[in-house]
Amino acid sequence: xxxxxxxxxxxxxxxxxxxxxxxxxxxxxxxxxxxxxxxxxxxxxxxxxxxxxxxxxxxxxxxxxxxxxxxxxxxxxxxxxxxxxxxxxxxxxxxxxxxxxxxxxxxxxxxxxxxxxxxxxxxxxxxxxxxxxxxxxxxxxxxxxxxxxxxxxxxxxxxxxxxxxxxxxxxxxxxxxxxxxxxxxxxxxxxxxxxxxxxxxxxxxxxxxxxxxxxxxxxxxxxxxxxxxxxxxxxxxxxxxxxxxxxxxxxxxxxxxxxxxxxxxxxxxxxxxxxxx
Amino acid sequence: xxxxxxxxxxxxxxxxxxxxxxxxxxxxxxxxxxxxxxxxxxxxxxxxxxxxxxxxxxxxxxxxxxxxxxxxxxxxxxxxxxxxxxxxxxxxxxxxxxxxxxxxxxxxxxxxxxxxxxxxxxxxxxxxxxxxxxxxxxxxxxxxxxxxxxxxxxxxxxxxxxxxxxxxxxxxxxxxxxxxxxxxxxxxxxxxxxxxxxxxxxxxxxxxxxxxxxxxxxxxxxxxxxxxxxxxxxxxxxxxxxxxxxxxxxxxxxxxxxxxxxxxxxxxxxxxxxxxxxx
Numbered sequence: 356x357x358x359x360x361x362x363x364x365x366x367x368x369x370x371x372x373x374x375x376x377x378x379x380x381x382x383x384x385x386x387x388x389x390x391x392x393x394x395x396x397x398x399x400x401x402x403x404x405x406x407x408x409x410x411x412x413x414x415x416x417x418x419x420x421x422x423x424x425x426x427x428x429x430x431x432x433x434x435x436x437x438x439x440x441x442x443x444x445x446x447x448x449x450x451x452x453x454x455x456x457x458x459x460x461x462x463x464x465x466x467x468x469x470x471x472x473x474x475x476x477x478x479x480x481x482x483x484x485x486x487x488x489x490x491x492x493x494x495x496x497x498x499x500x501x502x503x504x505x506x507x508x509x510x511x512x513x514x515x516x517x518x519x520x521x522x523x524x525x526x527x528x529x530x531x532x533x534x535x536x537x538x539x540x541x542x543x544x545x546x547x548x549x550x551x552x553x554x555x556x557x558x559x560x561x562x563x564x565x566x567x568x569x570x571x572x573x574x575x576x577x578x579x580x581x582x583x584x585x586x587x588x589x590x591x592x593x594x595x596x597x598x599x600x601x602x603x604x605x606x607x608x609x610x611x612x613x614x615x616x617x618x619x620x621x622x623x624x625x626x627x628x629x630x631x632x
Numbered sequence: 633x634x635x636x637x638x639x640x641x642x643x644x645x646x647x648x649x650x651x652x653x654x655x656x657x658x659x660x661x662x663x664x665x666x667x668x669x670x671x672x673x674x675x676x677x678x679x680x681x682x683x684x685x686x687x688x689x690x691x692x693x694x695x696x697x698x699x700x701x702x703x704x705x706x707x708x709x710x711x712x713x714x715x716x717x718x719x720x721x722x723x724x725x726x727x728x729x730x731x732x733x734x735x736x737x738x739x740x741x742x743x744x745x746x747x748x749x750x751x752x753x754x755x756x757x758x759x760x761x762x763x764x765x766x767x768x769x770x771x772x773x774x775x776x777x778x779x780x781x782x783x784x785x786x787x788x789x790x791x792x793x794x795x796x797x798x799x800x801x802x803x804x805x806x807x808x809x810x811x812x813x814x815x816x817x818x819x820x821x822x823x824x825x826x827x828x829x830x831x832x833x834x835x836x837x838x839x840x841x842x843x844x845x846x847x848x849x850x851x852x853x854x855x856x857x858x859x860x861x862x863x864x865x866x867x868x869x870x871x872x873x874x875x876x877x878x879x880x881x882x883x884x885x886x887x888x889x890x891x892x893x894x895x896x897x898x899x900x901x902x903x904x905x906x907x908x909x910x911x
Contacts, residue, residue, distance in 0.1 A: 371783075373657065373659065374657040375657065375786045376657070376658065377653040377654075377658045377662070378653060378654075378657065378786055378787050379653070379763050379766055379767060379785060379786045379787070379789070379790045380652075380653030380759075380760055380763060381760045381763040381764045382757075382760050382761075383764060383767070384767055388767060388770055388782065388785060388786045389786060391770075391774075392782055392783055392787070395779055395783075398779075399779070405777060408779075409777055412774060412777075412779060413774070416771075416774060423659075424658075424659065464848075468845065469845065469848055469849055472699075472845070473845040473848075474877070476663065477697050478873055478874065478877055480667065480669060480693060481697070481873040481874075482873070482874065483669055484669065484693060484694070487669065487686050487689075487690055489683075489733065490682070490683030490684065490685075490686045490687045490732070490733065491683075491686065492673050492676070492682055494669065494686075494690075495669050495670050495673040495686060495689070496673070498664075498667065498669060499664055499670055502659075502664060503659065503660065503664060506659040506663065507659065510659070531895040532895070534891075535888050535891035535895060536888065538887065538888075538891060539884040539885070539887040539888040539891065540884065541848075541849040541855070541858075542858045542880070542883055542884050542887050543877075543880045543881060543883070543884035544845070544848075544849055544858075545846075545849050545850070545855065545857075545858030545861075545862065546858045546859070546861055546862035546876060546879065546880035547862060547876060547877050547880050548842060548846065548849075548862060549858065549860060549861060549863035549864075549865070549876075550862040550863070550865055550866035550871070550873055550877070550880075551697060551842070551862075551866075551873065552838075552839075552859075552862075552863055553862070553863045553864075553866035553867030553868075554866045554867075554872070554873055555694055555697050555838065556697075556838040556839060556842060557835065558835055558836060558839065559835075583864070583868070584867045584868050585863065585867040585868075588839070589860070589863055591836060591839040592846065593843075593856075595839050595840050595842075595843030596847060596850065599843055599844065599847055600846075600847045600850070606844060607753065609840055609843075610750065610833075610837065610840055613833060613836045613837065613839075614829070614833050616836070617829045617830075617832035617833045617836055618825075618829045620832060621825060621829050622825070626828070626832040626835075627828065628739060628828055628831040628832055
């Protein structure tokens with residue numbers, strides 16, 4: 356008799372992931388406990404034998420961390436695989452499941468970060484900020500509703516899609532088609548991130564050179580704008596990228612460096628935010 | 633403007649829910665309640681001044697619009713920004729006698745946000761470290777086959793971490809708010825070097841967030857082209873964010889089709905699903 360997970364148990368598993376994937380976060384185990392809690396209801400239903408249960412739980416004690424919203428699909432896939440393992444299907448064991456989880460973490464995090472955190476959230480926030488100009492709560496309310504509907508139903512869809520497709524979803528995610536999607540998503544993400552940077556980030560210089568009559572004959576910001584509007588912003592973004600991607604500096608160190616740059620810049624008059632009482 | 637114990641406790645409760653890793657879960661906690669825009673609304677309701685809350689929240693949201701936490705590296709702590717930074721900035725605005733939506737008001741809010749957000753990363757590492765204790769209990773439970781205990785470990789015990797690293801710091805900072813603001817006001821005058829630096833840092837910080845996102849995408853110099861394309865669309869050509877996304881979607885589809893042509897097999901049915909989710 357083939358075992359089949361009930362809809363109720365799958366939903367419970369999904370909700371455990373939806374809520375609990377990061378609640379017990381530590382630098383060492385990250386989302387591992389969230390994953391365990393998502394798999395528990397499934398394991399309890401699939402196995403009666405305590406030893407088999409222990410074996411199954413043990414599978415999910417391996418380290419896991421990815422972009423959690425999109426990562427929902429990975430949990431769905433393993434739900435399908437665990438069901439297959441409980442039915443004694445060939446070639447589904449601890450090694451295949453964990454190999455697959457480890458293989459999916461990176462690609463899913465890559466797509467998730469550029470799609471969810473880099474694209475969807477800044478766009479929703481961008482629209483909401485426009486609506487809230489002047490102190491109206493409508494933008495904040497719009498963001499709360501739009502984002503939560505997107506996150507909940509999107510994650511639920513991905514979880515059940517992963518469960519249905521099982522191994523096929525893996526081929527889809529890491530195969531040539533998955534690669535094509537990843538690359539097109541990074542084109543999309545790149546363009547949107549560029550637009551976000553140009554719209555919301557503004558690094559400007561107050562550097563000016565004066566002639567004897569006290570007139571500014573060089574206003575650096577104007578010259579830079581003639582090259583490309585926002586070129587200083589772009590230059591700082593590229594500097595940060597260079598330090599993190601090529602020099603392997605941590606974000607915190609880059610920020611400390613920016614504090615130093617800001618301080619020196621203010622002292623020599625390169626930066627002046629124009630504050631006054 | 634003063635903050636009562638009850639108001640401070642409510643703010644502290646939201647701090648527990650909203651941080652990364654928060655007790656509200658990351659969709660509701662981190663990505664909803666933790667966003668400064670939403671934090672502005674919540675603080676506005678609790679402190680009884682919604683417009684000021686929202687304006688301060690908007691100003692702080694701008695710094696953290698592209699806040700991403702890849703592999704658990706946190707460059708700013710949202711609970712500190714939204715539930716310590718916003719209330720303090722609101723108190724500061726009243727104390728300085730500034731209009732929230734004036735240029736100076738925004739500058740003040742932004743520099744407060746940058747300061748508190750960066751200092752707040754201590755709270756993040758604190759919470760994550762205390763969670764190690766509960767995880768230790770978790771591993772014991774797995775060994776002893778007491779699986780029900782795992783729920784307690786994942787969803788119950790971290791409340792204690794938050795009591796220590798979210799609730800108490802927020803409660804104290806907000807309650808002492810007026811005094812803290814006075815202290816900052818005398819120690820760091822607005823036109824002094826420290827405040828100018830702080831505000832400049834506030835303008836530079838978003839570059840880090842953007843660069844973290846780019847790090848995932850850009851592997852070689854040519855990968856910068858889409859970024860600059862988007863930059864020019866919005867910065868020079870005046871296309872807004874939604875417009876730029878539509879243009880970006882078009883390019884992504886073209887790119888995908890070309891890519892699939894070069895892969896021997898033609899695209900299978902159902903692939904457009906993934907593109908739809910972007911909008």
